[in-house]
Amino acid sequence: MKIAVLSGKGGTGKTTVTSNFAVNIKNSISIDSDVEEPNLHIFMDMKKPAFKPVYTLYPSIDENLCNLCGRCGEFCNYHAIIPAKNQVIVFSESCHDCGGCKLVCPNGAITYKKREIGQIFSGRSKYDTELHYGLLNIGEMSGVKIIDQLKQSTDSDENIIFIDSPPGTSCATVAAVEDADYAVIVSEPTPFGVSDMKMVVEMLRQMKIPFGLIINKAGLGDEEIYHYCRDENIEILGEIPFDKRIAELYAHGKIFSISLPEYKNLFTDIYKNIIEERRSL
Amino acid sequence: MRISICSKKAGLDSLVDERFGRSENFTIIDLDTDIVETIENTAKNDPSGAGGEAVRLLSKYKVDVAVVPHLGPKAEKAMEAFEIKTISQGDYKIVGEILEAYKAGKLKEIVKIKGLTRL
Ligand code: SF4
Ligand code: SF4
Numbered sequence: 001m002k003i004a005v006l007s008g009k010g011g012t013g014k015t016t017v018t019s020n021f022a023v024n025i026k027n028s029i030s031i032d033s034d035v036e037e038p039n040l041h042i043f044m045d046m047k048k049p050a051f052k053p054v055y056t057l058y059p060s061i062d063e064n065l066c067n068l069c070g071r072c073g074e075f076c077n078y079h080a081i082i083p084a085k086n087q088v089i090v091f092s093e094s095c096h097d098c099g100g101c102k103l104v105c106p107n108g109a110i111t112y113k114k115r116e117i118g119q120i121f122s123g124r125s126k127y128d129t130e131l132h133y134g135l136l137n138i139g140e141m142s143g144v145k146i147i148d149q150l151k152q153s154t155d156s157d158e159n160i161i162f163i164d165s166p167p168g169t170s171c172a173t174v175a176a177v178e179d180a181d182y183a184v185i186v187s188e189p190t191p192f193g194v195s196d197m198k199m200v201v202e203m204l205r206q207m208k209i210p211f212g213l214i215i216n217k218a219g220l221g222d223e224e225i226y227h228y229c230r231d232e233n234i235e236i237l238g239e240i241p242f243d244k245r246i247a248e249l250y251a252h253g254k255i256f257s258i259s260l261p262e263y264k265n266l267f268t269d270i271y272k273n274i275i276e277e278r279r280s281l
Numbered sequence: 282m283r284i285s286i287c288s289k290k291a292g293l294d295s296l297v298d299e300r301f302g303r304s305e306n307f308t309i310i311d312l313d314t315d316i317v318e319t320i321e322n323t324a325k326n327d328p329s330g331a332g333g334e335a336v337r338l339l340s341k342y343k344v345d346v347a348v349v350p351h352l353g354p355k356a357e358k359a360m361e362a363f364e365i366k367t368i369s370q371g372d373y374k375i376v377g378e379i380l381e382a383y384k385a386g387k388l389k390e391i392v393k394i395k396g397l398t399r400l
Binding site for chain 1: 324327329330331333334336337340355358359362363364
């Protein structure tokens with residue numbers, strides 16, 4: 001089962017939630033798919049990860065075969081290949097590696113070259129759980145390919161997989177949650193928290209992925225989030241209270257349910273709620 | 282000789298547009314016949330690569346000289362490949378003013394110096 005953890009914006013506690021799930025739910029695997037800014041591995045204390053490069057392909061033109069017929073340019077949705085006066089220009093960063101231009105070229109002038117766009121790191125944490133994360137090279141525009149490969153490398157039915165997703169509702173977020181069986185939104189009980197959360201709710205409803213909410217820093221802020229959830233019929237799976245010690249542990253890169261015994265059952269209880277919710281669907 | 286100017290609306294009275302790839306329209310003037318036509322920039326809403334696509338559009342309309350606000354690196358590469366000369370529109374605000382300034386030789390060509398664009 002794949003459970004995606006997401007939020008309307010950064011800094012609402014996604015990594016806190018994912019790391020606490022990872023250490024409390026037996027045999028779970030965690031994936032950090034926020035490839036622009038992965039940080040789960042820091043909390044998980046990952047030991048010597050193995051890494052492998054992720055490549056993308058982009059077209060290269062044989063000028064001797066190309067007669068500038070223009071078909072590749074008409075085909076490409078991203079304007080990544082443009083036949084001009086005396087040459088075909090390629091913007092490799094805009095290319096989505098769809099492979100279409102080669103198919104439509106009547107003269108066999110197109111081949112593909114590969115370029116590294118980032119890496120995938122895999123290994124075990126200090127808590128002896130399996131962990132994977134990706135890192136997009138600086139200057140690259142899209143991490144979707146890395147996210148797809150991250151999920152492929154951990155495709156197993158026996159394990160519970162927690163996916164720490166990129167914040168917001170970008171293409172990268174969609175790629176991260178696409179095939180999730182359930183989604184957990186993490187939000188703070190403040191007016192901003194509620195408004196950021198609405199976009200995510202909309203996205204998940206469109207994608208037809210069942211979801212519930214974890215309220216982080218409960219007790220701070222106001223009641224709006226509770227009213228919103230009641231009106232929208234959104235299940236509150238659990239609450240992480242506003243507790244200075246949690247914030248301090250976070251700042252030191254520590255997982256709070258390990259250090260604070262009173263929170264020991266919080267995440268197993270939330271997990272039970274998720275299983276209940278899934279069953280009642 | 283055909284020259285294009287980034288314009289908000291149609292015709293010589295229009296305000297100029299300040300963004301090349303996302304320009305609303307291009308007003309194209311044929312200097313040999315003095316015919317003025319305005320074409321819609323169909324690339325303006327494309328999520329990616331609008332600059333390159335806009336250049337392709339200008340080439341389709343046989344533009345020789347493009348007067349532009351400033352150019353991104355992709356649009357610049359495309360202008361070169363389509364052999365369209367680029368000229369800075371400077372601080373002018375109205376399409377007609379730019380045309381007069383161009384005719385009077387007051388506009389500066391955009392020259393590339395070691396990969397940097399200088400106006
Ligand atoms: S592979 Fe697809 S996206 Fe890339 S240039 Fe060719 S047609 Fe465009
Ligand atoms: S489709 Fe092939 S032959 Fe036609 S312009 Fe593109 S590369 Fe050249």
